[in-house]
Amino acid sequence: MVKQVVQVKLLPTPEQAAALAATLRAVNDAANWASQTAFAYGVPREYALRQHTYTELRDRGLGSQVAQLVIKKACHAYAPIAGLIKTGRLQGNRAAKATSKPVVFRADAAQAFDDRCLSWDHDACTVSIWTVAGRMRGIRFTGHPDHLKILAAHRRGESDLVFRDGTWYLYATVDIADAEANTDPIDFVGVDMGIVNIATTSDGDNHCGAGLRRYRRRMAKVRAELQAKATKSAKKKLKARSRREARAVNDINHRISKQLVSVAERTGRGIGIEDLAGVRDRVRLPAAQRGELNSWSFHQLQTYIAYKAKRAGVPVVVIDPRNTSRRCPRCGHTAKANRPNQASFACRRCGLAGPADQVAAINIRDRARMTWAAVNQPIVADTLQPAADTSDKPPASAGGS
Helix, strand or coil, X not given: CEEEEEEEXXXXXXXXXXXXXXXXXXXXXXXXXXXHHHHHHCCCXXXXXXXXXXXXXXXXXXXXXXXXXHHHHHHHHHHHHHHHHHCCCCCXXXXXXXXXXXXXXXXXXXXXXCCCCEEEECCCCXXXXXXXXXXXXXXXXXXXXXXXXXXXXXXXXXXXXXXXXCEEEEEEEEEECCCCCCCCCCCEEEEXXXXXXXXXXXXXXXXXXXXXXXXXXXXXXXXXXXXXXXXXXXXHHHHHHHHHHHHHHHHHHHHHHHHHHHHHHHHCCEEEEECCCCHHHHCCCCHHHHHHHHCCCHHHHHHHHHHHHHHHCCCEEEECCCCCCCECXXXXXXXXXXXXXXXXXXXXXXXXXXXHHHXXXXXXXXXXXXXXXHHHCCCCCCCCCCCCCCCCCCCCCCCCC
């Protein structure tokens, strides 16, 4: 089962928009009070917090189910902090600061609604939602036709009401059944990921990152100018530009992953990718290049490939990335000298030469083949050795002569 989030845009009337805005303010004010209560009593768990807050939340005018959702929201806000401290990712002064005060919610922070508080009419493209002004019915929504079909067929669980940049949205969770997995791929497509070339396949397809790099350099220059001003307007523009850049990267990664999975599905192959976890800690670069390394969105691209492949039934194999760009796929010779520069590969033993990223993708494909064969090789019982004939032997309990 693949879990996804579908975004739809709400088109409320002025009256409906005012009711939605008042609702967000009310529930977030209540969530702040519940958060302060959880902090004061030291009860971040939902059942314990309910004993201290439920009656007061009902007195504030919240519906019974909305009150439960507000309590859950306050509890869930503390869970990531506890998890980071437990795993050691939040330590020292940062941990002390995070636990020294209650969690605070923005006045327009998103709020979850379940099926008791929000209902969908997919034929009319409207929703009905609980608000502090009463039940608001007939709020129109719109979205991509494919997304609306998925929403109507697979929506499950809660939906989040979001107000962003003057526009109202609903984020709904959908559960899509996996396609029948291809358990016998005829081969694999190796995918090498990088900064100069976002993705290069063993087939020779290259998704160049030059345009994205130019865009990011331009955004970095504008960001530096706005940060130097440090005015309220500049900070607002910084926030908007940050979201714009994130959307651009997100769109590129979606397009690339969709194309890779489509090729693999059409040709009956699997996909081989590298395990790049911790690559930023292993690589040492000049200061001028660290910004590009830190903004490299390889994990997002791999995540998109993984879930799209799962939905299409395409197997994905993750391999060890060591020396994939230094090994010759023809003779196996591995040496740093095989990579004279970033773009080129030239084997010092057999003379094989070509684009370095494509050579690395071929090595990834070969390792994916071996990994798949090793993991999925059937265990066959040894039937060649005949069983011992014990028909003439005395039973174990019989005594000797």
